[in-house]
Amino acid sequence: MKKIIITLLFLIVFIVGCTKEVSFDESKETLVVGLEAAYAPFNWTETTQSETNVKLDGMNAYVEGYDVQIAKLIAEDLGYDLVIKMVDWKGLILSLQSGMIDVIIAGMSPTPDRLKQISFTDAYYTSVHVVLVNKEGTYANAATLNDFANAKIIGQKATIYDDLAGELVEMNTGTKHLVPLESVPEVINTLNSGIADVTIVERPVALSIINSNPNLKMIEFENGFEVAEEDKVVSIGVRKIDTNLLSKINNALNKISEETREELMINASLANAE
Numbered sequence: 001m002k003k004i005i006i007t008l009l010f011l012i013v014f015i016v017g018c019t020k021e022v023s024f025d026e027s028k029e030t031l032v033v034g035l036e037a038a039y040a041p042f043n044w045t046e047t048t049q050s051e052t053n054v055k056l057d058g059m060n061a062y063v064e065g066y067d068v069q070i071a072k073l074i075a076e077d078l079g080y081d082l083v084i085k086m087v088d089w090k091g092l093i094l095s096l097q098s099g100m101i102d103v104i105i106a107g108m109s110p111t112p113d114r115l116k117q118i119s120f121t122d123a124y125y126t127s128v129h130v131v132l133v134n135k136e137g138t139y140a141n142a143a144t145l146n147d148f149a150n151a152k153i154i155g156q157k158a159t160i161y162d163d164l165a166g167e168l169v170e171m172n173t174g175t176k177h178l179v180p181l182e183s184v185p186e187v188i189n190t191l192n193s194g195i196a197d198v199t200i201v202e203r204p205v206a207l208s209i210i211n212s213n214p215n216l217k218m219i220e221f222e223n224g225f226e227v228a229e230e231d232k233v234v235s236i237g238v239r240k241i242d243t244n245l246l247s248k249i250n251n252a253l254n255k256i257s258e259e260t261r262e263e264l265m266i267n268a269s270l271a272n273a274e
Helices: 002-019 066-078 089-098 160-171 184-193 203-212 243-254 258-273
Strands: 030-035 043-046 062-064 081-086 119-126 129-134 152-154 198-202 216-219 233-238
Touching: 030 066, 030 089, 043 066, 062 258, 066 081, 066 243, 066 258, 089 233, 119 243, 119 258, 129 160, 129 184, 129 203, 152 160, 152 184, 160 198, 184 198, 184 203, 184 216, 198 203, 203 216, 203 258, 233 243
Parallel strands: 030 081, 152 198
Antiparallel strands: 043 062, 119 233, 129 198, 129 216
């Protein structure tokens, strides 16, 4: 009986400890940022150190991109040393909630589903969604969203990209909505191999992709996708309990002009093409 009671007490303590809400310790010296390091021009992995990239925590690799430069500016403004961890896209929110990272700066949009789990800062970039096709393919001259009959359409799993892929399928007859993939590079491989005909991404992402994949073409329609405001912007994810950190990051973002943001995005797109 004594062993049973001790075991039960241990389980209670363990469960309480696991369910205790994690919060940001403002007395520490680091700000730990999570991103997937595979979503150019927002973030990507490099093998050698440069003047602008940042070493990935615990890895023999570096991370570069628009998110990295924004993270550097925020960490500097808040007075923290910047630490960046590579986290799989689907694990970012769980990593934040568990305390493995302090914030998410990963080209993430504040969708209603995500807002139920975490809080988001003001936008740090706003974009539009475009279509990517093979330059020599059947759909290279598409002029409207209704010009993709019989196309094989693919998107990135659990993102607005795949939602829009589904919408494009509904707009056109004979289309096939392929099983979504985990990352944008995987999606692009399906275009390059001919498995898929079409995908949808944000404009800066598309610019970066076509710079390194000259066989692909970006199509931006005058009457494009109707996307909610929260799906056009990308914001920084923080835990709901970290209201003070949220306020501080917003203050830091307010100091970054639109001109600086656009310059950083252009530089990121060009750097990824090299």
